[in-house]
Amino acid sequence: MSKFWSTMVKRTEPYVPGEQDNRQDIVKLNTNENPYPPSPKVQEAMLGEMKRSLQLYPSPTADELRTTIGRRYGLTKEEVFVGNGSDEVLAFSFMAFFEPGQPIRFPEVSYSFYPVYAKLFDIPYEEVPLSEDFTLQVEQFFQSKGGVILPNPNAPTSLYAELEHIEAIVKNNPDQVVIIDEAYIDFAIESAASLIRKYDNLLVVQTTSKSRSLAGLRVGFAMGNPALIEALIRIKDSFNSYTLDRLALAGAKAAFEDEAYFKESTEKIIATRERVSATLEQLGFHVLPSQANFVFASHETASAESLYKQLKEEGVLVRYFNKPGIDNYLRITIGTDEQMERFVGKLKEILNQ
Amino acid sequence: MSKFWSTMVKRTEPYVPGEQDNRQDIVKLNTNENPYPPSPKVQEAMLGEMKRSLQLYPSPTADELRTTIGRRYGLTKEEVFVGNGSDEVLAFSFMAFFEPGQPIRFPEVSYSFYPVYAKLFDIPYEEVPLSEDFTLQVEQFFQSKGGVILPNPNAPTSLYAELEHIEAIVKNNPDQVVIIDEAYIDFAIESAASLIRKYDNLLVVQTTSKSRSLAGLRVGFAMGNPALIEALIRIKDSFNSYTLDRLALAGAKAAFEDEAYFKESTEKIIATRERVSATLEQLGFHVLPSQANFVFASHETASAESLYKQLKEEGVLVRYFNKPGIDNYLRITIGTDEQMERFVGKLKEILNQ
Numbered sequence: 001m002s003k004f005w006s007t008m009v010k011r012t013e014p015y016v017p018g019e020q021d022n023r024q025d026i027v028k029l030n031t032n033e034n035p036y037p038p039s040p041k042v043q044e045a046m047l048g049e050m051k052r053s054l055q056l057y058p059s060p061t062a063d064e065l066r067t068t069i070g071r072r073y074g075l076t077k078e079e080v081f082v083g084n085g086s087d088e089v090l091a092f093s094f095m096a097f098f099e100p101g102q103p104i105r106f107p108e109v110s111y112s113f114y115p116v117y118a119k120l121f122d123i124p125y126e127e128v129p130l131s132e133d134f135t136l137q138v139e140q141f142f143q144s145k146g147g148v149i150l151p152n153p154n155a156p157t158s159l160y161a162e163l164e165h166i167e168a169i170v171k172n173n174p175d176q177v178v179i180i181d182e183a184y185i186d187f188a189i190e191s192a193a194s195l196i197r198k199y200d201n202l203l204v205v206q207t208t209s210k211s212r213s214l215a216g217l218r219v220g221f222a223m224g225n226p227a228l229i230e231a232l233i234r235i236k237d238s239f240n241s242y243t244l245d246r247l248a249l250a251g252a253k254a255a256f257e258d259e260a261y262f263k264e265s266t267e268k269i270i271a272t273r274e275r276v277s278a279t280l281e282q283l284g285f286h287v288l289p290s291q292a293n294f295v296f297a298s299h300e301t302a303s304a305e306s307l308y309k310q311l312k313e314e315g316v317l318v319r320y321f322n323k324p325g326i327d328n329y330l331r332i333t334i335g336t337d338e339q340m341e342r343f344v345g346k347l348k349e350i351l352n353q
Numbered sequence: 354m355s356k357f358w359s360t361m362v363k364r365t366e367p368y369v370p371g372e373q374d375n376r377q378d379i380v381k382l383n384t385n386e387n388p389y390p391p392s393p394k395v396q397e398a399m400l401g402e403m404k405r406s407l408q409l410y411p412s413p414t415a416d417e418l419r420t421t422i423g424r425r426y427g428l429t430k431e432e433v434f435v436g437n438g439s440d441e442v443l444a445f446s447f448m449a450f451f452e453p454g455q456p457i458r459f460p461e462v463s464y465s466f467y468p469v470y471a472k473l474f475d476i477p478y479e480e481v482p483l484s485e486d487f488t489l490q491v492e493q494f495f496q497s498k499g500g501v502i503l504p505n506p507n508a509p510t511s512l513y514a515e516l517e518h519i520e521a522i523v524k525n526n527p528d529q530v531v532i533i534d535e536a537y538i539d540f541a542i543e544s545a546a547s548l549i550r551k552y553d554n555l556l557v558v559q560t561t562s563k564s565r566s567l568a569g570l571r572v573g574f575a576m577g578n579p580a581l582i583e584a585l586i587r588i589k590d591s592f593n594s595y596t597l598d599r600l601a602l603a604g605a606k607a608a609f610e611d612e613a614y615f616k617e618s619t620e621k622i623i624a625t626r627e628r629v630s631a632t633l634e635q636l637g638f639h640v641l642p643s644q645a646n647f648v649f650a651s652h653e654t655a656s657a658e659s660l661y662k663q664l665k666e667e668g669v670l671v672r673y674f675n676k677p678g679i680d681n682y683l684r685i686t687i688g689t690d691e692q693m694e695r696f697v698g699k700l701k702e703i704l705n706q
Contacts, residue, residue: 002580004530004554009449014590017413034408043403046600050396054604055387055566060370084437087593096362120591177357201357213408216599227355237367238473240440246569247399247600251407 008120015116021317027342029333030317031215032155032184032294036268036336038213038251039261045254046247058246060237065249068256069221073193079223081232082252084243086183086207086220089232090149091117092239093203093222096231097177098123102146107136109326111151111181130157134288134296138165142172151181153188153292156321156331160188160291163195170199177228179203186211186266187273188291193223200225210293211266212255219244219252269293273334279344283353294333296326302351304328314346361473368469374670380695382686383670384568385508385537385647389621389689391566391604392614398607399600411599413590418602421609422574426546432576434585435605437596439536439560439573442585443502444470445592446556446575449584450530451476455499460489462679464504464534483510483678487641487649491518495525504534506541506645509674509684513541513644516548523552530581532556539564539619540626541644546576553578563646564619565608572597572605622646626687632697636706647686649679655704657681667699 001010018031066077083089094117098104101124106114108127118125128140134157141148148169153160170178170192180192182204193204203224209215222232236243244252255262277287277295285297298304308320308330319331334340354363371384419430436442447470451457454477459467461480471478481493487510494501501522506513523531523545533545535557546557556577562568575585589596597605608615630640630648638650651657661673661683672684687693 002584003528004450004581005584006449006452009584009587012587012591014587015594016590017410017594020412028409031410033410036408038407042407046403047400050399054391054395054569055389056381057370057384057386057562057568058571059373085593085595087595091592096359097357099359116591120588175356209410215410215595216407218411218595218598228357231355231358231362234362234365234367235473237369238365238469239444240438241368241370242438242440242571245571245598245601248598 011119011122013116013119015113018319019317023315025315027316027335027339029335029339029343030319032210032292032333033215034210034213034265034269034293035334035339036213036265038255039258041254041258041261042214042251045250049246049250052246054246058242058244058249060241062244062249065244065253068253070223072256073191073223075193075196075223078226079196079229081222081229082244083220083222083236085209085218086181086205087113088243089205089220089222090179090181092232092235093179093205094118094121094123096235097179097203097228098147100124103144104146104149105141105144106149107154109134109154109157109323111155114149134159136161136165138168141169144173144176147176147178148173149179149181151183152192153184153290155184155292156294156296156319156326156329158288158290158292158294158296163190163192166192167195170195170202174201177201177203179205182206183210184292186262187270187293196223196225200227203228208252208255212252212262213265214252214255217248217251219248269334272337272340276332276334276340276344283347283351294331296329296331298329299351304330307347307350310350311343311346314350316343316346364472364475366469366472368466371672372670376668378668380669380688380692382688382692382696383672385563385645385686386568387563387566387618387622387646388687388692389566389618391608392611394607394611394614395567395604398603402599402603405599407599411595411597411602413594415597415602418597418606421606423576425609426544426576428546428549428576431579432549432582434575434582434589435597436573436575436589438562438571439534439558440466441596442558442573442575443532443534445585445588446532446558447471447474447476449588450532450556450581451500453477456497457499457502458494458497459502460507462487462507462510462676464508467502487512489514489518491521494522497526497529500529500531501526502532502534504536505545506537506643508537508645509647509649509672509679509682511641511643511645511647511649516543516545519545520548523548523555526554528554530554530556532558535559536563537645539615540623540646549576549578553580556581561605561608565605565615566618567605567608570601570604572601622687625690625693629685629687629693629697636700636704647684649682649684651682652704657683660700660703663703664696664699667703669696669699
């Protein structure tokens, strides 16, 4: 603490990202990254851009990328906002749509950045408990005072809420913005983007960090009614004119243009997820039915914390949350088949199976 | 306006960046970009990084880049913060050090993003008039209530305030943070970074966009006492864990490692600036003695607004500010010698000289 710190700094409780580990040959299954590299066309596009004009500012409006993303969802660029990772897009959304004094709602077990944003911007919040099976209690999100934010699929539970449930929440908050954080949606059934033209209070946030293999490039986006997108643009243009650099703009655009590659790598991950889930069940785990690129699992006898520690010693990093209600679960990112075999091998050793 | 907009969105008055112009063969002298490409080592470093792991998150702490930048100024990484362009670093600084209810001070003629940040974060401000010759009225910044922010060299005036003046302002605000925004310092005499170990309330902000030719890459940084840097990190980690992508981290580090290239291109720009200033004076301009990569000039007979428009028609973009006190000045970025010859040629035609 320092006398120079603002009230805002003093009330922050910063987010702690998944640990980094620089050991060689580590199996890193703790931050839900994609194990496959991005489309080769991403690299080509960035190479082209690199030879152009790094000394010139990038486009402040990012029209081309917004148009490309919009096209995939049948939307115009006026319905698309892009930012420096979906974390920045979410931060701008808290600034644009939520209000000090008006409590927002999000699931009690959810992305742990939401309370961090809320504290930063002094927005009160209500954490809505999940059902015992970790599914959403949909009606509990109706008629919020200040708005709703929830991930679908939820993290770290991996559970997907059917579109009719999402729609019910949007419909029952007609005067508040409902943000659906779809970081993992490409591994699930269907995006809520199809509801955007029907509801003017729905903002759908996605990222290129997971399904597009671009965590290292920092490109997230939001889709919604043009009035919502305009609010995000006003915040961004009062904060930082150029949030996406030239390489990020070019790379993300190329990623969206290679739909075949995207489909193939996404399907590979889904197939691995299904195989790993079955194996974990055979090993005595309760595995939630995942629609994400990770699974959330609890063992019938071994404690999650001790498994996490033993796996770490063996060079396998998974995510453990020391939080009531989920403190006997591990969140395990789906890697390549080879990585998952090493993980399962270590697990079997630890469990003596 | 929309019923979904927060109070914060409603009070924004977004910044308008210098215009983009997609005409071929334009001479773009309006956004103070560097006319020379970055060091070839930047491209090499980014190529190496690109082949590594774009699918993995970048370092959230950016230790390597912070260490490299610190080394140049005799500082440790605990005294250096990096962000997505100096605009983001400035935004975080407003959040970290300035307070609603406590008026801050900045020069009346200055970087036009300051009032934009102030409105966004609801921070009151006093605009301190410049002297008639556009120099700072140093004492007017003493004993501020809420802190001080000023660019040195100032933009758009191009004038540099001697280090003793900066030190006097820092010394006479012992309980407030003084931010010196040194976007253009590498074209001037000396940075205030040398004062950081002497004053715990001094934050020096710089960018790689100008002297390092990396406007397209979005890397800015701040230097100051570790307690100030910690405040910025707390804000950043409550906002976006990973603000710099892998290529930006690698590219900016390489730019700082090639000091010879940096010196050479900076000196070229300074030499061109001196030649262009002399030529403009011969053409009847009053040119302020610039210590930046641009000049600020007013013609004895021709109006700045009409010159701006005629130059634009002729394919030369300069910056014109329709603001009382400076509305008869043009801000002209220093380009290559060839670009400046074309600019001067067009100017001569317009002035019939």
